[in-house]
Amino acid sequence: MKHVLIVDDASTVRMYHRNLLEAAGYTVDEAVNGIEALEKALEGQFDLYIVDINMPKMDGYEFLQQLRREPMHQAPAIMVSTEAAELDHTKAFYSGANLYMVKPIKPLQMMTYVRLLMGEESA
Amino acid sequence: MTPLLEQFISETRDLLQGISEQLLEVEKSDDKKTTLDELFRVVHTLKGNTGLFEFPDLTRVLHAGEDVMSEARENPALWDQALTDYLFDAMDFVAQFCDSIEETDGNPVSDSALANTLAANLRAYLESSSQETDAAASEPEDKPATKKAASKTTAKKTTAKKKTAAKKTTTPKATEKKTTEKKTTSTTKKAPAKRKTTRKKAAKRPELATGLQPLDEALFSVDRAARLSAWLQCAGHEEVVFVEYTPLTECFFQGDDPLHSAMSTPGAIWGDLDCPCGETALADLDPYQCVTKLHFISSASIEEVEEHFRYVPDQIKVQDISVSTLLAPLGEEQNDALAEEALTALCQAIEARDHAAVERDIDAALSLMNVDLAVANVLTDMKRLLTHAGIDSAIQQIGLVTLAHYLCYELHAEPFAFTEVAAPEAPEGVSDDAVSGEAEQSADQSSNSDSDDGRENTDDASDEQPLAAAGLEEDDLEAMEHILQVQRRILRMDSDDPWASGRVDAVINVLINCYDNLELADARQQLDVVIESARSGDIESLVEWIEGQLSYVPPDLDVSVADDDDEDVDHDLDDDVDEDGSSEELESEQKSNQENAPASSDTKAATSAPASSVSKPATKPTTTAKEPESKSTPSITASRSVKVDQEKIDRLMNLIGEMIVAKNALPFLAKRAEEQHGLREMAREIKEQYAVVNRIAEEMQDSIMQIRMMPFSFISMRFPRLVRDISRRLEKDVQLIIEGEDTEADKNIIESLAEPLIHIVRNSLDHGIEMPAVREKAGKPAAGTLTIRASQEADRVMIEINDDGKGIDPEVIKAKALEKGLIDEATQQRLTDREAVNLVLLPGFSTAEEVSDLSGRGVGMDAVRSAVEKVNGTMALDSETGKGTRIRISLPMSIAVTRVMIVESDKQLMGIPMDQVLETVRVPRSEIYTVKHVQTTVLRDRIVPLKSLNQLLALPSPQTINEEDEHAVLVARVGNDVIGLIVDDFRGSVDIIQKPMSGVLSGIQAYSGAALIGDGSVLMVLNLKEVL
Secondary structure, eight states: OOEEEEEOSOHHHHHHHHHHHHHTTOEEEEESSHHHHHHHHHHSOOSEEEEESOOSSSOHHHHHHHHTTOTTOOOOEEEEESOOOHHHHHHHHHHTOSEEEESSOOHHHHHHHHHHHHOSOOO | OOHHHHHHHHHHHHHHHHHHHHHHHHHHOSOHHHHHHHHHHHHHHHHHHHTTSOOHHHHHHHHHHHHHHHHHHHOGGGOOHHHHHHHHHHHHHHHHHHHHHHHTTSOOOOOHHHHHHHHHHHHHHHHHHHHHHHTSSOOOOOOOGGGHHHHHHHHHHHHHHHHHHHHHHHSOOOSHHHHHHHHHHHHHHOHHHHHHHHHHHHHHOHHHHSSOHHHHHHHHHSOHHHHHHHHHHHTTOSEEEEEEEOOOTTGGGGTOOHHHHHHTSTTEEEEEEEOTTTTSOGGGOOTTSOOOEEEEEESSOHHHHHHHTTTOGGGEEEEEEEGGGGGOOOSBOOTTSSOHHHHHHHHHHHHTTOHHHHHHHHHHHHHTSOTTBHHHHHHHHHHHHHHOTTOOHHHHHHHHHHHHHHHHHHTTOOOOOOSSSOOSSOOOOOOOHHHHHHHHHHHHHHHHHOOHHHHHTHHHHTTTOHHHHTOOOHHHHHHHHHHHHHHHHHHTOOOOOTTHHHHHHHHHHHHHHHHHHHTOHHHHHHHHHHHHHHHTTOHHHHHHHHHHHOSOOOOTTHHHHHHHHHHHHHHHHOSOGGGHHHHHHHHHHHHHHTOSOOSSOOHHHHHHSOGGGSSSOTTHHHHHHHHHHHHHOTHHHHHTOOOOOHHHHHHHHHHHHHHHHHHTHHHHHHHHHHHTTOOHHHHHHHHHHHHHHHHHHHHHHHHHHHHHEEETHHHHTTHHHHHHHHHHHHTOOEEEEEEOTTOEEEHHHHHHHHHHHHHHHHHIIIIISOOHHHHHHTTSOSSEEEEEEEEEETTEEEEEEEEOSOOOOHHHHHHHHHHTTSSOHHHHHHOOHHHHHHGGGSTTTOOHHHHHHHTSSOTTHHHHHHHHHHTTOEEEEEEETTTEEEEEEEEESOSSSEEEEEEEETTEEEEEEGGGEEEEEEEEGGGOEEETTEEEEEETTEEEEEEEHHHHTTOSSOOOOOTTSEEEEEEEEETTEEEEEEESEEEEEEEEOOBOOOGGGGGOTTEEEEEEOTTSOEEEEEOHHHHO
């Protein structure tokens, strides 16, 4: 079973993503900020991270930068935000995101990416 | 309503609360920056959430709010009270919107006009403030008036960019990418080129540049959908007259019929109403006043229209407009919102009248775009045109072409040369390198915002390109192209950040996963090889391999763009921008060496780690330093809480209530087993078991009650805003102090307290606290203080509201009470000041009229009292003239289960709420005296009046006496009095669930309710206050 970590301070967004992912048969864990995400990420094994940028305590950039220092936790990460500006894209990739999606997200598009990034379909 | 929407509403309310707290905080805070940052984040989150739903009005308001916040946090000095007011208004709108969503089950009635006003207010604020800040900057201000709302912000940003760019040119450059950069830089440096672009804009929209701005604004305030329909109706005309008619408020009394006048305008084509009354509640609207504005379009000449309105010339504004103006977009500028290829594809599709393709392209572009962008507006209009039923196809085509022109204009792209339909105004060619530079850049940027550019080139490349030839589904292919483009871009980011290798590993994982998922075995094998070499440091071969997979490789601008942006990023990552010039050189050197771990220092690494040990994981300390912080954070516990529907808890509460009553049957059972069946052993066992069940049930009840407990802050958090609003309106200066916000009580109690407390606070502010000038004269500080304190005393919650206002004059109250016949003269003499003041709590004492005479408090105080008493609370009022007033409310912590004392009188059982019972005593008959016809006794040196319960209830039998010639007396507190109730016997206390009396019994005031007790019989609960 593929496991996804959703990192977002907005519970509505977490629920939205959770619904999408669970409908596709993935299991989901949630974190409300970078610090909690980092703890969960280091404790567990995730196949994908879906990360918001603006969060209290530790933002998405910082979380990814910290995460990418951990050799055992290099699953793909999708950064999701309302910021459409190129600046944010670059910073997201620089911090360790592998994709950048602008909210509001189209479910189909998102799920195509998620499926590809997850790799082999598990039995 | 979907669970997601419910979640949204519930979260929105939480966020709103956070916002209003922060807003109040900003006003007081010294460290505005931090608060504003936090405020921005919350508003941002809220706006992000709305994006999941189709609530354009909500998004619009919040977007404006977000922009203002974003500006304000850059420049905290901008913050002032007016802005807070605007933001509060905006948040009120959001709250109402949520209510509406809830009431209408997800189809809220939205007040677009209000939304527009709010957003406009905020943006106007933004504009005026940036004008101040921009005053120094010599930005040419000849932008089209359409962009009024957004232009100022953009202008500011441009200035900022200009500065960075200028800085760059000062560093010498050698590599190829710098030439590109220079090209971009020239945009800002070459003043003539810039002016040319601007002039071109002006030439393209003469109708907007030739003045009459007031009406432009009116025109653009019209909803876009409405403007589109206006355009459709105007089709066939070229020039029309746009009229804004603002009838006088009292026009109905002058015999005007504005609607009729407008509709009978010669040549009227289209019209729309604008009611800027959204902020007013329906009840406050005066139907005899006209607050509506009318906008309409006529094909007649200005003269004809003016002639038609000759009686109200001052109320109309008329302007010639070109029909195409109706389609002019409004919104934020962002010229790289759409890739050039996508634009061309779109224009080609329009030209070819391939509406399916047009729609697909629009959807693709819109899905990735901020809805507030002007470009997005144009695209949405195009889509509306396409989907609009029953449009003449020629008109549709003209509309699309017009919109396409606007699109090109917004994107600063070269206008597409449409052949079939004559363009409204064929703009001159734009080919100065400024624009093309931007275009190139946007083309590159599109690689991550739009995947269309990939598709464009597929045709000529598909033969050699494995990915395109692999026979993937279109969606997958598109997604893969995008993923690979991005991964390539990431790999090209050369830097020695401590997480750089993790970044590469993640890219490798992405690639492996994608090819695994697509089951492209051959490519996967090749991939393994390049990954192997990438892991040993040869990233370039991986990049090349990716490029080989791609059908289209964007021009090699990546590096410069990345660096360019890195520099902007840098002021977040490190502050050392100045050295970046040299770091770039190093980077390019690095690249030629294709080495991953240079020994030389790189600025970025140097700032985060000692320069000598760049390639080592030198930042480990940083990571560990963060750990303890993360351990101590409360966020983890926060996320462990669960939101549960209140109904579920109520059900649980009811069940445990039933359970407690049911378990009370066990002792009766034991008694029966022993007495009727002679099973003494069995009775003992039942009793033992009862003890166990009893303990568990009580614990369970406790825990469930805990769930229902809510902190006082649940209601007190509204007060800062309330006090702020009221005191500002009354022009009083009030400081609010709230204490004991953690005090908990049952949800019902807390909720029932909200209304009365608001009432009291309002009274205090309105009648209690004086105007600053009056206060100073009285020797008090100008700012009044209102203290709300909650605390717990045993099983009661005490709420105390203190103000240091003028207090209540007991003499005035007494006189009023006498006048109203509430007391007689004897009482008037006897009453203490304290008792007198409490007269205001009497029902029938206060009506608004008296209160304004009294200039004290009293507005509906009896309403407050009855609300408090409904939940078995009591309240008392203290006041000292000139010093202030204190109101104390005492409430039970829970109302679900009541503990009552069972007493027997005339062979009947009756319950008395335990919270009224002070003690139970046996009083010898000899110690009962009759003083002034009232039976009394002395208990602990205190005279306690005695009443016989039988007498009170008009039961014929006398109260029985036990063998020792003693009466059973239950001492109770009723209101503020202590009395002794003579009963026949006590029967112990028991927990009951009190059910209110219903049906014919509901009129009986002597009982507050009834309950089932363990043996199945009904227990009536006395309402002592009424009985006495």
